[in-house]
Amino acid sequence: MNRSQNSKGFVLVAALSVAMLILLLGFAMSSMANANLRSSGNRLSRLEAKYAAESGVDIGMAQLQSLDAETARNFYAVPVSENCPTGTDCTITIQYVHSQSNGDVYRITSVGHGPRSAQYDSEALVLKGAGGTETNPWFALGLVSEGTVYINGTATIEDGGLHGNHGFSIHTGRFSADSVTASCPSDEIPARQCTCFAAGPGSREYCNGREPAHVVDPVDVGAVSNHLDELWQKYQAEPPDSVVIVSGPLVINNQAQLDDWAGKTIKVVGGDVEINVANGRLRDVNLILDGGHSVTVDSPLAVNGTNIWAQNLTFLGHSEVSDSSFYINDTLAFRGTNQSSNSVYLAGNIDFHGTSTVDSTKLLSDGDFDDHGAVTYSGETTLASRGDVTFHGATDLSALDNEDGLAVIAMGDITFSGRSDTTGVFWLGGNFRINGTKRIIGGVLSESDIDLNGRSYIKAHRVENDDLPQVELLDGVYVLSRGAVSED
Incomplete structure (x- = not known):
């Protein structure tokens, strides 16, 4: 129990x-x-x-x-x-x-x-x-060369750098730059030419037959010749077919004759044209010279809305040209003071002698461009040459630090032989040389060498010019x- x-x-x-x-x-x-x-x-x-x-x-x-x-x-x-x-x-x-x-x-x-x-x-x-679009940023890097950079004097580079595919030959007591790079293949460049500078003044590195410490890939600044062909196609124009035939040679010595041409297309056959009208005005005319003949302007002349096709065109006195186009087979020459704005000049050779101002004008030379006087360039002005571009005297390429600026494009050399200030970019197939005192706000791209002889100051700066290669913006x-x- x-x-x-x-x-x-x-x-x-x-x-x-x-x-x-x-x-x-x-x-x-x-x-x-x-x-x-x-x-x-x-x-x-x-x-x-x-x-x-x-x-x-x-x-x-x-x-x-x-x-x-x-x-x-x-x-x-x-x-x-x-x-x-x-x-x-x-x-x-x-x-x-x-x-x-x-x-x-x-x-x-x-x-x-x-x-x-x-x-x-x-x-x-x-x-x-x-x-x-905007101008390709390559043009705002400072100094860029597919060849060798030679600095023989005082040189300063601000907000940019210095690059040479074949290195540097620098003989100077004073040099400074924000950044310096180089490709110096020892089998192409002697060691004494491959002197490489690091960023900042006083910092040297010698290659001694080897590649420098600051090496980047070689650059390709682009095909200048192809771009020049595009510019010629952009600005070239053929004369109109509907014309008034006038026998030459002609000497125009009164304003009434010029007024009679207004609004017409005049084709002069059989001779040259000489315009000698004091303080004359040539407006809204298409003037065509047949058979390789030329136009000479002896007196001060204001030209507006006018297009001229001729073998040569020479201004011997003061001239004011606006909203006009000149298509010259041989030489376009300004021997006196000149004011040019919003115009297009295509010629075999272009020469400036005397004090001139050029604003937002396109100057295309199939040969050489020579500036023998004191010329001030402003706005989106373009100097394009299949030959050499030479500035022989004091040149003021104004509007420093502005966005819009000068574009100088040449198949040959670009040379400055005087004191000048420039807001613009230089793109060339030949050598870029400065002989004197030079200030550049912009950049230089050369398929060959860059020679700085004297006192040079380069500030890398973006310059907008529609005649330079463009890139699409987002x-x-x-x-x-x-x-x-x-x-x-």
Whole structure:
């Protein structure tokens, strides 16, 4: 009896213990399930906040895309915050940061919200592209040569560098540059010519028959000749077919004769044309000389809206030329003072003698271009020559540090033999030489050597000129960097 009762008591205790264990296990599993549900809910809340924040960045980019550049720049000059559209729980802030050559940079910050007070902050730096084209940045590097760079004097390069595929021959007591690189193959250049400078003044490294420490890949400055052919096609023009025939030779000595030509196409056959009208005016005329004949202007003459096709064209006195085009087979010469603006000159050779100003004018020479006087060049002026370009005296290529500037493109050499200041770029197939004091705000690219003889200062600077090779700019809104700022 007692044994039976003890046995029943043991079974009862065991059953209760098992029941308690099952209860505790069920409670633990329930707690774990609840914790997992809470964790999953929190993750879903954070994920929802993240999606809201990222959507806010996309909304901000779309808003920038919908505005023109000036409106966006002015509107977001100070931070602008606003709620996202209905359905997206976020707040976005857009602020203009700065402008650069290819567009404007903006900062977009987006704060996204989710259930359980979840928050996710996202930020992006974006570029609102300017669109269109700009001059190839190669032309704003400083001095770049496929040959050797020779520095015989004082030279300073600012905001740019110096590169020679065949190294350097530098004989100077003072030289400084922001960056210097070279490729100096020992089998091509004697060791004494391969003197390489590191960045900054006074830091020399001699090659001693080996390649210098600062070596980059050789550069290719492009095919100058092919680009010159493109410029000729761009600016060349044939004379009109419908003409008034006039027998030559002609001597024009009164304004009435010039006025009679206004609005007409005049073709002179059988001789030259001489214009000798004091303070005369030649306007809105197409003048064609047949049979290799020439035009000579003896007195001061104002030329506007006029096109001339001739063998030679010579201005002996003061001349003012605007919105006109000259297509000259042999020589275009300005012997007196000249003012040229918004015009196109194509000739076998182009010569300037005397004080002149040339603004936003295209000068293309099939031979040589010679500047024997003091000429000031401004605006997007282009000097293009299939021969050499020579500046013999003081030359002021003005508008220093402006975006628009001079482009000098030559198959041959470019030589400066005097004091001059230049905002522009020089792209050539021959040698680039400075003999004197020279300041360049722009850059030089040469298929041959660069010789600096005297005092030279080169500041690398972006110069815009549509006659130089162009690159396409981004058009639209593009992400520069993007990521999370914080997450709660």
